[in-house]
Amino acid sequence: MSDLLERLRGRGWRLTSQRRVVAEVLDGEHVHLTADEVHARAVDRLPEISRATVYNTLGEMVTLGEVLEVSTDGRAKRYDPNAHHAHQHLICSGCGAIRDVHPQGDPIAALPANERFGFVISGAEVTYRGLCPNCR
């Protein structure tokens, strides 16, 4: 995820230890952590980091398009570092595990003109639900 840090520096960001730690925590595949989960893991590396800074940093990364905000249930938002590869989500109804998935075709094409109510459509998010191998 030092790609992310480099991109952020290129955008005029001060490179603070707090931001470095948030970026490190978000590194990986199929990562979809809540703000509080990010904070808990960040505290392991930088004990004095505050909740407010985690929220600020995540919000800025979302604004810059470097991190996606995912609202899966009505609970806490999740933060997804995989912002540069379009994908959808598959969620286990049992344990909440979230996987990145890549369906075929464009879901927008499945919506007929007479079902668009005059909207100009800009995107579609698909959430697949099911049971993972462990939960069956």
Place this chain on the structure above:
Amino acid sequence: MSDLLERLRGRGWRLTSQRRVVAEVLDGEHVHLTADEVHARAVDRLPEISRATVYNTLGEMVTLGEVLEVSTDGRAKRYDPNAHHAHQHLICSGCGAIRDVHPQGDPIAALPANERFGFVISGAEVTYRGLCPNCR
């Protein structure tokens, strides 16, 4: 929506004035109200109805499968009385208006087997985003 009340009575529900009012407030098409919006409208008809009862009643209707819970943004959940006709949602990024829409085909079919991670998939929710005629 007296269909709903009849179905609920058939399930052994006591028919209280509070439940009647919540069911009335949820009547209609393209209805996707938050719990607080339901409460505000319920209070117009039954001033002493409490927030707790609105939450309880909505939760029970969801459990019974008579009302759907829709989490569109990270904000409050919305309650959808259109539970017996499968549909998806189209949301205006400008004003938040929500329309029921019916895409062609089954979105689950678009997910290849090698993208299922061993999950047994039970459903897919699609949220289309765009701008409504008023917001363009």
Place this chain on the structure above:
DNA sequence: TATTGACTTAGACAAAGTCCAAGATAGGAT
């Protein structure tokens, strides 16, 4: 190494939702 605007912090605040003990009542029993 001095400067300073950007950054971080603790804690107050707000919105959305859950939970509980006490009181009220729908609807079957008499």
Place this chain on the structure above:
DNA sequence: ATCCTATCTTGGACTTTGTCTAAGTCAATA
């Protein structure tokens, strides 16, 4: 028609998630 009681409702305390602010700190440039 009245009684009875399990079910329902209520206000308020509490939790979770998130926002905001004023005061202090520091990264980066000169």
